[in-house]
Amino acid sequence: MQLISPTPAATETTSSQPPRRSRQSALRRMNIILLFLLPSAIIYIVFVFLPIIQAAYYSLYRWNGLVPLSDFVWLKNYQLALSNKIFLGSIGHNLLILVLSLLIQLPFSLLIALVIGKTLPGRTFFRTVFFMPYILSDVIAGLIWQFIYRPDSGLNVVLQHVIPGYQAQLWLADPKIVLPSIFLVMIWKYFGFHMVLYVAALQNIPDEIDEAARIDGASGLQIMRFIHIPLLGNTIRLTILISALGSLQYFDLIWIMSLGGPVHGSETMTTYLFKYGFQSFALGYGSAVGVILFALCFIFAIMYQRFIMAREVEGSLTEAAA
């Protein structure tokens, strides 16, 4: 897993060890390492690592979670999942969310970051406001927007006043528009996060570079286009990765606002997994869905890092797991 690993060589050389005088002190050192390492290792293995391995194992069985594991079906669950129209539809929805995120959410965040820029007076105020939805829980965000999307109130009332002859939309009850409706909420909640990353990267660009460009006669827009955006390259590539992994795993808002419905119109892989894994106790099948989900994320992350990031992204996956 060298991909996410930072430079191991560097750490090796910087940390020296206390002089080892005897076997006893070496033993003590070993004890410290074990004592420091074990609690984390145990919790991590029991609650993260083993469940992942188990998911792969359960996915080969037909199992309702109650009886002993015995009905070995080999890859049948995968076959079932990949030929299930609803599941394929939910993969499609995830991909749609992914594409919309990359085409709308990230450019929007970048635009706002550039508008705020390095100098706009009052930029801390705007940053504070724009980032605020990110720290609210999805339940709160989902319920507020569920109200705004009510057929008989919220947004429809406003639009009825503004547009004459406006027909009330069923924002969350129409399978054709439920996904875009939810996507708007996702922008509302998450653009601030990406914007904050961009603004932080902008602030890291030395003023001297801007200065030099200005002396050479570049306009504000030219500085933005030819200096700021290229220098944000790494951050942009990183946010693409975060956003894509997030899109593939998205659950909370959708579950709260539409439960994946109506008529599976906003079903995603995670809501599907939750419905079929838990609510109908098909644990083997649900695990297979989980493995497929993981495989998609993993392949995407690996390919992306290999071919596009090219550089280590140490500390950058912070959000990928959340």
Add this chain to the structure above:
Amino acid sequence: MYTIQQTPTYPRATLQANLVLQRRRRMMRLYVQLFPRYVICVLVAIFVLVPILTAFIGGFKTSGELLNSPFSLPIAWQWQNYANVLTQSMFWQAAENSIIVMLATVGLLMVIACPVSFVFARMPFRGREVIFNIMLIGLLFPFAMAILPLYITLRTFHLIDTLLAVILPQVAFGLPVTILILRNFFRDVPQELEDATYIDGGTQVDFFWRVLMPLARPALATVGMLTMVASWNNFLLPLLVLNSPQLWTLPLGITQFQSQFSTDWASVMAFISIAMIPAIIFYLFAERYLITGLTAGAVKG
């Protein structure tokens, strides 16, 4: 002789008028440049704030008024909805559970993550990088993938329907990010400090406990706050493992309240607002730390 530099002499008044004019022109240019930027920012701020304010103000309306004029100020400010929520024992119970889960998660995570980050940063041994990388892969795992087996594991330990079933997995899934941030911080502490500890007769544990930990306070605050927000907002895991209403955390309590009072949106808005207030206050105070934490490492390179 002298060459007298003939400077044009203007009357004082004209000179001043010129300066004022110049300054005004410069200000104008600045305004023209800033104005569209402010327009965009204000529009986006409205987009962000309207839903939040709708909830706060909605709690002060009657439900009928809220449905008819969702975004206006209330005709008469009703305190009843807020009072009703605050006198519900369910609300206080949920708030208490959320606080217990949050503090236990942060506490346990810190206690186990600090030592292990120290080992990863400053105590090399064979196979260390392999272990470190296995822990980092956790960042790539979708939580959703692990929930089914996780549920089975928790059931095996008879933890289902206890707060520990939320706390322990939250700690486990919080480990990778925390270790990553702390390890980087510990690694960047100069070697001289470590050497100085040994010269003074200290051990590695002394160095860790007396030198590194006090130095790491800002980093600890950062990861601690990230964990607190994540724990406070967690929904999927509690939804899965907590069945008894008296164990529910706030996010579960809110959904329950909403399905119970689905016709009474004003009360739901009041409940949401009260649940939102601590998060927003916390955010306004901790913003710097939260943002540092999220951008840590993301922007370098």
